[in-house]
Structures are given as C-alpha cells and as structure tokens.
Amino acid sequence: MRARAPAGPCDRESKFLPLPPARIGLNGLFEGYASLFGIADLGKDIVERGAFRESLVRRGTGGIKLLWQHDPAEPIGRWLALTEDSRGLFVRGQLSLAVARAREIHALMREGAVDGLSIGFRSERARTEPRSGLRRLERIDLWEISIVTFPMLPQARISAVKALRSAQPSSHAAFAHA
Numbered sequence: 001m002r003a004r005a006p007a008g009p010c011d012r013e014s015k016f017l018p019l020p021p022a023r024i025g026l027n028g029l030f031e032g033y034a035s036l037f038g039i040a041d042l043g044k045d046i047v048e049r050g051a052f053r054e055s056l057v058r059r060g061t062g063g064i065k066l067l068w069q070h071d072p073a074e075p076i077g078r079w080l081a082l083t084e085d086s087r088g089l090f091v092r093g094q095l096s097l098a099v100a101r102a103r104e105i106h107a108l109m110r111e112g113a114v115d116g117l118s119i120g121f122r123s124e125r126a127r128t129e130p131r132s133g134l135r136r137l138e139r140i141d142l143w144e145i146s147i148v149t150f151p152m153l154p155q156a157r158i159s160a161v162k163a164l165r166s167a168q169p170s171s172h173a174a175f176a177h178a
Contacts, residue, residue: 028095036088076102116148
C-alpha cells in the first residue's frame with residue numbers, strides 16, 4: 001500500500017513491512033529489515049539495490065527519524081544503525097522508553113499486536129515497467145522509518161528484539177549474546 005502526501009516539496013510516500021513475533025527485551029532494542037531489495041510489494045513497487053545509499057550518506061543515522069505510524073508528532077526512539085546490505089535496508093533501533101507512547105508500542109510489540117515497519121520517503125529516481133506496471137525505485141530520499149500496524153512487504157521482518165545488560169545499546173556483541 002502506497003500512501004501519498006500532497007504534491008510539492010513535502011511529496012512523501014511510505015511502505016509497510018511486518019515485524020515478526022519475536023523475543024521482546026525490556027530495554028526496547030530491536031533490529032531487522034525495513035526494506036528488501038528486488039521484491040515487489042503490494043503497491044507494485046520494487047526497491048532496487050543501492051536505492052538508499054545517497055540518502056544514508058546525506059542524512060546519516062540521526063537524520064532519519066523513528067516514528068509511530070508515520071506521525072511526525074510521535075517520535076518514539078532513534079536509529080542506532082541503518083545499513084544497505086545484499087538483502088535490503090538493515091536497521092537497528094532503540095525505543096525511548098521514557099516516552100509514554102514508546103512504552104505502549106513496546107508492550108504491543110511484546111504481545112505480538114504490532115508487527116510492521118514502514119519507510120517514509122520521496123522517490124528521486126524511478127522507472128515504471130509498461131507491461132507489468134511495476135515501479136522500480138532506483139534512488140530514494142529516506143526521511144523516516146515507522147513502526148506501524150499494517151505491513152506492505154510480508155518478507156521483511158524484525159529479526160530480534162533484545163534486552164541488553166549494558167547501557168550501550170549499540171554494542172554488536174550484546175546482540176550476539178542476548
């Protein structure tokens with residue numbers, strides 16, 4: 001499902017991806033894929049390998065927001081890592097549990113009631129295949145990634161939600177041993 005804002009400088013789209021039921025830690029740390037390359041979603045869009053590269057360099061991890069349901073009034077945490085790999089856009093995030101809404105979302109994630117990720121972006125370069133109607137997204141300006149209720153691409157999932165003993169949520173070793 002593609003959501004569109006009014007045309008103009010704020011022309012933005014979103015894509016929904018599911019979070020699988022997972023072990024949910026007490027500290028709100030999670031990781032998974034916000035987008036998968038080469039797979040058509042329900043809106044007939046395919047994100048191409050490398051589509052996020054320029055945006056990730058330009059904005060950096062801190063410039064891409066972690067929101068609830070694409071609502072800019074509801075930031076719920078921060079991204080610790082955003083990386084394109086051979087599979088897609090790998091993300092590692094931290095819910096800000098001092099924020100009431102983030103605590104609610106965390107509880108819903110722990111219960112398996114919320115299971116989606118969605119990217120909010122502006123298409124910078126895309127081409128549409130005339131026969132199939134598929135749109136191939138070649139360059140994306142990524143603005144935000146949201147935790148959402150409804151998924152768009154069933155194959156992309158959060159792979160882990162862990163509790164860390166350390167106050168350093170970005171520790172790769174802590175994920176390996178949690």
